[in-house]
Amino acid sequence: MLNQTLFIPKTIQIQLRDKENRPIEHENIMVGIKTRANQKNNINIYPFLSDKMGYIKISEEDIREILISIFHMA
Numbered sequence: 001m002l003n004q005t006l007f008i009p010k011t012i013q014i015q016l017r018d019k020e021n022r023p024i025e026h027e028n029i030m031v032g033i034k035t036r037a038n039q040k041n042n043i044n045i046y047p048f049l050s051d052k053m054g055y056i057k058i059s060e061e062d063i064r065e066i067l068i069s070i071f072h073m074a
Contacts, residue, residue, distance in 0.1 A: 008064065011057065012033075012057070024054045030048070043067070045066045048062070
């Protein structure tokens with residue numbers, strides 16, 4: 001079981017944009033999430049890939065599956 005103090009949002013939605021804030025409509029751009037912990041482990045979770053419209057949607061379940069594989073939790 002994951003630590004009860006770990007907050008995982010239900011959904012994270014990202015839209016890729018350029019420097020002029022225009023949407024980047026390109027698929028398979030990889031994004032990772034880097035978290036910093038006050039104690040013990042910083043966590044890097046990836047890969048998350050954009051769809052053809054440049055959107056990335058990450059669910060709570062996606063994050064939990066990665067964390068379980070990192071920490072071999074059940």
